[in-house]
Each structure stands twice: as C-alpha cells, then as structure tokens.
Amino acid sequence: MYNKNQIWRDIISCSLEREIKPDVPMKCHTSWKIGGNADFFCIPSHQDQLKEVLSFALNHSLPIYIIGNGTNIWVPDEGIKGLVIKIVRTIDKVEYSAKMVKAGAGILLPALVKKATEKELSGLEFAAHIPGTLGGAIINNASFGSESLSEIVNEISLFDYGSGYIKTLKKEQFSFHYRGIDLGCEKFVILGASLILSTSDRENILLKIKNVYEQRKKSQPVNFLTAGCVFKNPEEKSAGYLIEKAGAKGLVLGDAQVSTKHANFIINRGQATAGDILQLIEKIENIVEKAFGIRLEREIDFVGLPGYR
Numbered sequence: 001m002y003n004k005n006q007i008w009r010d011i012i013s014c015s016l017e018r019e020i021k022p023d024v025p026m027k028c029h030t031s032w033k034i035g036g037n038a039d040f041f042c043i044p045s046h047q048d049q050l051k052e053v054l055s056f057a058l059n060h061s062l063p064i065y066i067i068g069n070g071t072n073i074w075v076p077d078e079g080i081k082g083l084v085i086k087i088v089r090t091i092d093k094v095e096y097s098a099k100m101v102k103a104g105a106g107i108l109l110p111a112l113v114k115k116a117t118e119k120e121l122s123g124l125e126f127a128a129h130i131p132g133t134l135g136g137a138i139i140n141n142a143s144f145g146s147e148s149l150s151e152i153v154n155e156i157s158l159f160d161y162g163s164g165y166i167k168t169l170k171k172e173q174f175s176f177h178y179r180g181i182d183l184g185c186e187k188f189v190i191l192g193a194s195l196i197l198s199t200s201d202r203e204n205i206l207l208k209i210k211n212v213y214e215q216r217k218k219s220q221p222v223n224f225l226t227a228g229c230v231f232k233n234p235e236e237k238s239a240g241y242l243i244e245k246a247g248a249k250g251l252v253l254g255d256a257q258v259s260t261k262h263a264n265f266i267i268n269r270g271q272a273t274a275g276d277i278l279q280l281i282e283k284i285e286n287i288v289e290k291a292f293g294i295r296l297e298r299e300i301d302f303v304g305l306p307g308y309r
C-alpha cells in the first residue's frame with residue numbers, strides 16, 4: 001500500500017532527503033504551467049545518483065515518472081502519486097569526435113545546437129527552438145518540417161531499470177517512428193545518444209537556424225504557454241487543418257484556448273488548470289470526429305494517468 005509519510009521516513013533513513021524533495025509543484029516543471037504536486041521529485045545531478053534514486057523507488061514500490069523539460073506533457077491538477085525524476089541540465093555532457101557528437105540526455109536542444117554550431121557541425125538546426133531535452137526529443141522523435149531526430153541518431157544509451165543494466169543500443173537495435181521510438185524495453189531512462197552530423201560553415205548553419213525560426217514565428221504561437229502540438233497528424237490531413245475546418249480554432253474552455261494561429265496548439269492564457277486543458281482536448285476530439293469521422297491521437301504524454309508508458 002502507498003503510504004506517503006512512511007516513504008518520506010524511508011527517504012530520510014536512507015539519507016536521500018537532499019536528492020528527493022517532497023510535494024513539489026509540477027506547475028514549475030511543465031511548459032503549460034499546470035499540474036498539482038508531485039509527492040516526490042528529484043533532479044539527479046549525475047548518473048550514479050539517478051541509479052541510487054531509482055533503486056530506492058523500486059525497493060519501495062514507488063511509481064516512477066521520468067520527465068525531461070516538461071514541454072510535451074500534461075500533469076493532473078490532483079498531482080502525482082510517486083516519484084518524478086527530471087533529467088534536465090544535468091547528465092548533459094557533450095563530447096565530439098569528428099562529425100560525431102555524443103551528448104547526455106539532459107542537455108536542452110537549443111544548447112546542443114549552439115555547441116554544434118560552434119564546432120561547425122550541421123544537421124540539428126531544425127531543433128534550435130524546440131525547448132525540450134535530448135532525452136525527450138528521442139522519445140518523441142522530435143521534428144520540424146521535413147527533418148527529424150531519427151535521421152541523425154546513431155547510438156542511444158539508456159538505463160534499463162527493469163533489468164538493472166545500462167545498455168548502448170546501436171542503430172539497428174531501435175526503431176524510430178512518427179513521434180515515437182521502439183527501444184525494446186519498457187522501464188528505462190535515456191542517458192544520452194551519439195549523433196552523426198555533417199560539416200558546414202558557421203554562416204550557413206546560422207542562416208538555416210534563422211530561417212527555421214522565421215517559419216516558426218509565422219505559423220506557431222511562440223510567445224504563449226503551450227506544450228507544442230497536442231495531436232499527432234493523421235495520415236489524411238494535418239491535425240491543425242482538421243481542427244480548424246471542424247470549427248474548433250479559437251475555442252475557449254476556462255483559461256485554455258485553441259490557438260488562433262495554429263489550431264494544434266492549446267494555450268494557457270494564464271490561469272488554465274490541467275482540467276481545463278483536458279476538457280478542451282476531449283472537446284476537440286469529439287468535434288473533429290463528428291466532422292470528419294477521424295479520432296485524433298494525442299501526442300502529449302499524460303504523466304501520472306493510466307497509459308503513461
């Protein structure tokens with residue numbers, strides 16, 4: 001049985017109270033600024049600490065939720081019963097070898113692109129303004145326009161905490177698909193990846209980054225609280241097109257609104273709750289299904305709800 005007070009006492013008796021914090025507001029860890037408290041929360045500063053914290057959680061049957069920068073997740077207003085482990089700005093070392101860049105999962109994509117640009121390495125420009133971590137981007141096979149992470153990832157290292165082993169998977173041992181990846185295991189934390197880039201000169205790379213940003217500014221609500229695209233694009237048409245044509249663009253629920261710029265984005269206008277956003281998502285799904293007979297599939301991960309991987 002889940003006994004929060006007992007778990008906290010065990011955290012203290014294992015001298016982990018500096019690493020694992022109780023009652024942390026997830027609002028501070030999601031780009032939508034939503035979600036109640038995580039019962040327990042940790043940003044491990046290195047790999048060994050991550051392993052120690054995971055081992056504690058497993059030994060105490062504490063549900064584990066791994067997040068990166070929280071830019072593609074929804075968290076319930078009721079909070080999360082369990083341990084949220086956030087891998088961001090730690091486990092983020094970057095090493096280079098010719099055209100290969102090896103980076104930790106916690107590095108933010110804009111920082112990684114900046115480093116690659118300094119080394120005159122091209123191929124990551126599409127990700128320069130995606131606000132997530134490399135770990136989150138691998139899970140989602142992050143993309144912009146016609147470019148995606150799947151084209152440049154060569155090896156992935158992860159901690160399979162189901163089996164207790166650190167694994168390095170070669171290209172043929174994982175398969176990317178649209179907004180996802182199959183890694184052949186279920187309970188894992190991405191630790192890092194090696195990417196194969198190409199050489200280019202700095203000016204060209206910076207120009208490409210600028211062009212990508214111009215495209216984004218034109219088509220996306222870049223200055224609002226969002227979590228990126230909410231739905232996957234069905235084969236027939238883009239989700240944004242279907243939502244707009246079904247008449248749901250601009251729809252408001254509480255303080256959540258379907259963006260008037262790009263209908264696949266939901267904006268928190270300031271005080272939206274996770275409940276507002278979820279109800280709006282359900283409303284959009286029903287409106288689009290009624291109009292086109294297509295049930296939209298969610299891209300966002302619902303951390304803390306059944307179905308979270």
Ligand SMILES: Cc1cc2nc3c(=O)[nH]c(=O)nc-3n(C[C@H](O)[C@H](O)[C@H](O)COP(=O)(O)OP(=O)(O)OC[C@H]3O[C@@H](n4cnc5c(N)ncnc54)[C@H](O)[C@@H]3O)c2cc1C
Nearest residue numbers: 068069070071072132133135136137139142143190228301
């Ligand atoms: C303004 C804005 C613009 C965006 N633009 C784009 C875009 O152009 N293209 C695009 O693809 N996405 C975009 N996104 C969505 C999002 O930024 C990306 O999907 C990003 O890759 C998610 O990374 P994250 O670190 O925030 O992951 P999170 O949102 O924290 O997590 C996403 C998923 O990854 C898992 N996860 C994260 N880190 C790890 C890890 N180390 N090990 C195991 N599992 C992990 C989580 O459990 C969760 O299932 C945008 C989001 C915003 C807010």
